[in-house]
Amino acid sequence: MEDPSAPPPDPLEPQRGASLGAEMSPALGMTPGHVHMLYVSMESTIALASVLGNVLVVMVVGVNQALRDPTFCFIVSLALADIAVGALVIPLAVVISLGLETRFYTCLFLSCLLLIITQSSILSLLAIAIDRYLRVKIPTRYGSIVTQRKAWLGVCACWLLSALTGVVPMFGWHQPLHGNLTSDPIECQFMSVMSMDYMVYFNFFGWVVLPLSVMIGLYAEIFRVIRRQLNRRAEATADADTGRYYRKELRLAKSLALVVFLFALCWLPLHVMNCVLFFCPGCPMPPSAMFVGILLSHVNSALNPLVYAFRIQRFRTTLLHIARRCMLCRSAGSSVYQSTHPPLTEKTTAVHL
Numbered sequence: 001m002e003d004p005s006a007p008p009p010d011p012l013e014p015q016r017g018a019s020l021g022a023e024m025s026p027a028l029g030m031t032p033g034h035v036h037m038l039y040v041s042m043e044s045t046i047a048l049a050s051v052l053g054n055v056l057v058v059m060v061v062g063v064n065q066a067l068r069d070p071t072f073c074f075i076v077s078l079a080l081a082d083i084a085v086g087a088l089v090i091p092l093a094v095v096i097s098l099g100l101e102t103r104f105y106t107c108l109f110l111s112c113l114l115l116i117i118t119q120s121s122i123l124s125l126l127a128i129a130i131d132r133y134l135r136v137k138i139p140t141r142y143g144s145i146v147t148q149r150k151a152w153l154g155v156c157a158c159w160l161l162s163a164l165t166g167v168v169p170m171f172g173w174h175q176p177l178h179g180n181l182t183s184d185p186i187e188c189q190f191m192s193v194m195s196m197d198y199m200v201y202f203n204f205f206g207w208v209v210l211p212l213s214v215m216i217g218l219y220a221e222i223f224r225v226i227r228r229q230l231n232r233r234a235e236a237t238a239d240a241d242t243g244r245y246y247r248k249e250l251r252l253a254k255s256l257a258l259v260v261f262l263f264a265l266c267w268l269p270l271h272v273m274n275c276v277l278f279f280c281p282g283c284p285m286p287p288s289a290m291f292v293g294i295l296l297s298h299v300n301s302a303l304n305p306l307v308y309a310f311r312i313q314r315f316r317t318t319l320l321h322i323a324r325r326c327m328l329c330r331s332a333g334s335s336v337y338q339s340t341h342p343p344l345t346e347k348t349t350a351v352h353l
Contacts (some may be wrong), residue, residue: 017019054305055079057315075128082302100185111190122211129256132219132222198277204275226249230250236342
């Protein structure tokens, strides 16, 4: 007979992870080992794209002084969180999929670290939305109220709050301990140490749904204010500079709202599946769906640089400038090498011999 006080089964535990291969193999003609190799390859590609793309974001903001405004301070914070996803979260997910054995609190700490990085992304997006709202709501006083120093303090506050909310499970809100799990090694799985009521009620409803709802409200008000101002300027046909200002704000607001939309699109499926597992433990949840949800949440970190590059002209111009400089440096380096190292001829070869 099963212990009724035992924790619920982990949807990502090896048995069910193995069933992912068994489930997909007949349809794809692949062995479970091949399915796992495919998963690792996809995660590695996403990690590489996330790190390289977001490092470029930081470089662009560092090179172009025109981009060093409060909004791009929070964009850099978001890029740093996405770099951490590619450099830390994804490799850790791959290692865990191989059956990493750790002590209970070590596994719990690693799981909390993942939550901190995710939470910092959400709070950075919320800070960007608040910043854009203030920029269109009080344009004349914005420069004196929102300074770059205050923006960096806001970035620090976002990461500090993320750390405080992310380490809550370390103080007791985790899966109940059974036996001598504090010293005995366990197979580290996120759901085997993390409490589902924490993930659903505190993390999802409190720190995902609520900030996303606030962001939706802020962007709706931003678009309403900009449309109203543009209509007024169209009727007046006098103040061209103000109209240009609000058109620029509208383009940037659309790009940043797209970043929020992609975040929700990539992260909500995994959270919804967690809610299904929590409120309906007997409901079937295909392991492949969980793996797709995890991959989708990781893909989000590689999408933001593409949005900036294709939607924000100042960013795209600076990125092309960096690319041209790199190409010129490379060609100059090869020219210097050729001038200092002449090609070997029969004569020079004979001299050296």
